[in-house]
Amino acid sequence: MKFKNFIIGAALLGSIIFSVCAATGRLKIGNDPDTKAAETVVRNYFKYENEKNKEKVLSTLTDRFKSPNVVWGYDDLESIKLIGIQEEMNNNIKGSYLKDGQGSVNGTTEKNLKVFRVTYRVKYKENNKSAQESGKYVWWFNVIRKDENSPWLIDDFGEL
Known part of the structure; x- marks a missing residue:
């Protein structure tokens, strides 16, 4: 008993x-379809970065990254690997992007925003000129779409 x-x-x-x-x-x-689609964009970003394929990387990013001034740093990159990805459910993080970040400029709504906490490992060649060093990083990735019929694209990313 x-x-x-x-x-x-x-x-x-x-x-x-x-x-x-x-x-x-x-x-x-x-796993709602929107989350899976937005997550796939982030996964593809890392795949294409590792391949050093600028055109495919650009296909995962919003137009603001398509400036001719962007330095891609592929000469210094040896490899980059996605370790983990998790949707960020904290409304304060989303609100930060929407009210104070890029979302305040581009008019993104909460419904059209997915935020992911991404862990990755990057390795650079010796004597690299990158702003980062080789190692493990945890960054947020803000993935947006213009409306329900638009593709998900990465609009912003950075360290936690």
């Missing part, structure tokens, strides 16, 4: 923890 009560108690506790996490936004339930 004690074992049965233990199992019931453990199941109840697990159910409560799951419900609290879901209600507070700390747990993403399901």
Whole structure:
């Protein structure tokens, strides 16, 4: 009888923890198509960066990155690898982009914004001129679309 009560108690506790996490936004339930599509853009960005394919990288970015002044640094890059990606559910992070960041300029709405916490590892050649050093980084990636019929594109990224 004690074992049965233990199992019931453990199941109840697990159910409560799951419900609290879901209600507070700390747990993403399901994989909606918009999130998957936006995540795929970030994954492709890293794939194309590692391939040093500027044209394909540009296909993952908004037009603001298509300036002729952008220095890509591919001569110094040895490799870049995506380690992990997780959708950021903190509304303060999203609000920061929408109210104070690039979203305040381009008119992005919360519905058309996905923010991802991305962990990646980059390796540069010796004597590189990059602003970064080789190592592991965690950055936020802001992925937007103009409307529900537009593609998701990376509009901003940077360190946490």
